[in-house]
Amino acid sequence: MLNRIGFRGVAPAVLGILLSIVCSGCTTTPQSSPSASPQPQPPAAREPVHVAPQAAPVSCAAAFPYYPPPDRLDLCGEPVPLQHESVRERFDREFTTVVYNHAQIYLWLKRMDRYFPQIEERLKSMGLPDDLKYVAIVESDLVPNVVSPKGAAGPWQFMPATGSAYGLHQQGSVDKRYDFERSTISAFRYLSDLNRKYNNWALAIAAYNCGEKRILDESRAQGTRDYYHLKLPTETERYVMRILAVKAVLGNPTRYGYCLPKGMGYGELKVDRVTMNLSCSTPIQTVAACAGTTYREFKRLNPEFRAEVIPSGCHEVKFPAGCGPAFEQNFSASRAALSSAVPEPSSDEAPREPAQVRQPKPSPLKAKSRQPAETFHTVRKGDTLFSIARHYRVNAQDIKKANRLRGNDIVPGQKLKIP
Numbered sequence: 001m002l003n004r005i006g007f008r009g010v011a012p013a014v015l016g017i018l019l020s021i022v023c024s025g026c027t028t029t030p031q032s033s034p035s036a037s038p039q040p041q042p043p044a045a046r047e048p049v050h051v052a053p054q055a056a057p058v059s060c061a062a063a064f065p066y067y068p069p070p071d072r073l074d075l076c077g078e079p080v081p082l083q084h085e086s087v088r089e090r091f092d093r094e095f096t097t098v099v100y101n102h103a104q105i106y107l108w109l110k111r112m113d114r115y116f117p118q119i120e121e122r123l124k125s126m127g128l129p130d131d132l133k134y135v136a137i138v139e140s141d142l143v144p145n146v147v148s149p150k151g152a153a154g155p156w157q158f159m160p161a162t163g164s165a166y167g168l169h170q171q172g173s174v175d176k177r178y179d180f181e182r183s184t185i186s187a188f189r190y191l192s193d194l195n196r197k198y199n200n201w202a203l204a205i206a207a208y209n210c211g212e213k214r215i216l217d218e219s220r221a222q223g224t225r226d227y228y229h230l231k232l233p234t235e236t237e238r239y240v241m242r243i244l245a246v247k248a249v250l251g252n253p254t255r256y257g258y259c260l261p262k263g264m265g266y267g268e269l270k271v272d273r274v275t276m277n278l279s280c281s282t283p284i285q286t287v288a289a290c291a292g293t294t295y296r297e298f299k300r301l302n303p304e305f306r307a308e309v310i311p312s313g314c315h316e317v318k319f320p321a322g323c324g325p326a327f328e329q330n331f332s333a334s335r336a337a338l339s340s341a342v343p344e345p346s347s348d349e350a351p352r353e354p355a356q357v358r359q360p361k362p363s364p365l366k367a368k369s370r371q372p373a374e375t376f377h378t379v380r381k382g383d384t385l386f387s388i389a390r391h392y393r394v395n396a397q398d399i400k401k402a403n404r405l406r407g408n409d410i411v412p413g414q415k416l417k418i419p
Contacts, residue, residue, distance in 0.1 A: 109142075
C-alpha cells in the first residue's frame, strides 16, 4: 500500500521533469547574418532524452575458476555410476567441497609425502587396491593423534571393540589404535575381510564407516546390495563420495591448480626402534632424557602412550634417528632415577633384561618374521597377551586362537603355545 501511494505522489513530478527536458530540446535559435537576408531554416533535430544507461555485464577472469567434476571415475577398479543424476549430484557436492578447500588440500599433500610411501608399500604387499590409501585422509586427515566424539581413535579411526579384534589392544594407558604402522596393517586386514564378505569395495568401505550390521540390515530391507542406490545414514552416504572426491583431486592435483613444490612436503619420520622391558612404571620424561630427546618428541613419535608414564612390561618405542644408542648407553646409568618411579603391584619380580636397540629398517611396515612352530611360553608375573605377542613377534589374536582362549586373561605358570 505504501508503495502505491508513493508512486502516485512522485509520478506527476517525474513526468513534469521529463516534459521540460523534451520541450527544451524543441527550442531553436535561427542563424542570422548582417549581409544576408534571413533564409528559412529546416526544423532542428530533436535532441534525445538523456536517461541513465543500464549497467552492462562485466566480463572478467574469475578469481576462483570453475572446475567441473570428472565424467568418469572408479573406486578400487569398480566403476562409479555417474550417469545417474542422483549419484552425480551427491558426488558433485563432495567434489566441490574438496576442490576449493585450498588450505586443507595443501596440508594433505604435505602429509602424503610422509605417510603414503609406507601405506602404498603395504597395500602392494597385501595385494589390495591403491585407492584404499584415501580412506585414511577422510578418516583422520593423516593425523595419527586424533579421536572422535564417538570414541574412534587413531589415523584409521578404530572403535575399541573393532580395534581389539584386529590386534589394536587398549590396555591401561597404552592404546595401539594410535600406532600408525600397526593401525594401518589392521585397517587393511579389516577392509580386506569386509570386501570378501560383500564382494564389493564400495559396500566394504561403507561398512567400515557405519558397521557391518547396518549394511546387512539395510540391504535386506531395501532389496539391493548396490551401495550407490542404498539409502544409508547421511554420514555414510557422504563418506564414500568424499573418498571419491579426495581421490579425484589428490590423484591429479595440477589439473585443479595445486602444485606443491618439491621438498615442501613433510619428510618420512626417521626413527630408532627400541624394545624395552620395564619392571615398573617409568615416567616418559625419564625415558626421553635417557635418549637425549624431549617429552614432546617422544609423545609425537609414540602417541599410543596416552599417560605420562610407560607401564611395566615389554614395549617397543621409537626415538628420533640416532637417539637409540644414546638411550642404551644411558639406560643402565639412570637406574637410580628409574627406581624412584612408583612400582606397580606386579613389580616385585626380578629386573628383566635391559633395553635392546634395533636400527631403522628400510620400511617400517614390512612384515616381521615369526618364531618356528611348537614354541611355548610359560606365563610370568606381569605378563600380558600383548607383551608375549610383542616378544615373539606374533599377533595376540593368533596366540588366543592357538590356545583356544576366549578372553585376554592369563595367569602365571600357564603355558601358551606360540604359533
